[in-house]
Amino acid sequence: EDQVTQSPEALRLQEGESSSLNCSYTVSGLRGLFWYRQDPGKGPEFLFTLYSAGEEKEKERLKATLTKKESFLHITAPKPEDSATYLCAVVRAYQLIWGAGTKLIIKP
C-alpha cells in the first residue's frame, strides 16, 4: 500500500539550532515528492518539488533532499518565524498521498 510517514510528529528547537525532518514513502515509481509549509488555520504553502534520488532544492534556511526511500527537510539556523507544520506528499496517479506532518516549534 502506498504510504507516506513523517517523523517526528513534533520538534522543538532553540533559535539557531539546526535539524532535519524526515519523510519516508512507499510508492511504486515515484513521480514527484512535495514539501509544503502550513501555518495554523491556513492552507498549505508550496515549498519544493523533488523528482529523482540525489536531487536537492533550497529556499532560504530550508533544503530538501531525496533518496529512493525518503526525503529530508533540513533547517539551518532556524528562526521563530520558521515555526509551522511541514507536510510531505508524493504523487500517485492523479492525486497526492499526504503525510500527517511535522509540527516545528522554534523558541527564541
Next chain:
Amino acid sequence: SQTIHQWPATLVQPVGSPLSLECTVEGTSNPNLYWYRQAAGRGLQLLFYSVGIGQISSEVPQNLSASRPQDRQFILSSKKLLLSDSGFYLCAWSVRGANEQFFGPGTRLTVL
C-alpha cells in the same frame, strides 16, 4: 499571478442543515481543482477532484457532493450535515498535466 479564494473562512452550522462552500481561482484557465478535508493531526484527505466543467470524481463515499459550474469555480455541498462533517476544508488547484497543487486559505466548519 494566480489567486485562489475560498469562502466563508469559518462556518458554524447545526446538524441536518445544508452546506455550500465556494472556491474560485483567478489568473489561470482549465485548472484541475480539488477539495480536501484536514482533520487535526492527520494528513489531507482528498474528497473530490475535477479536470473540467461538470467533471467530478469522488474519492470518499460520504455525505458531501461537489460541482463545477464554471471553469474556475468549484463548490462543495451537502444536503444534511452530520457531526462528522466538522473539519478544515481546503480547495486547491493545479495546472493541467502538472502535479504541484496550490491551496486556498481554507474554511473551518463546525457542525453542532
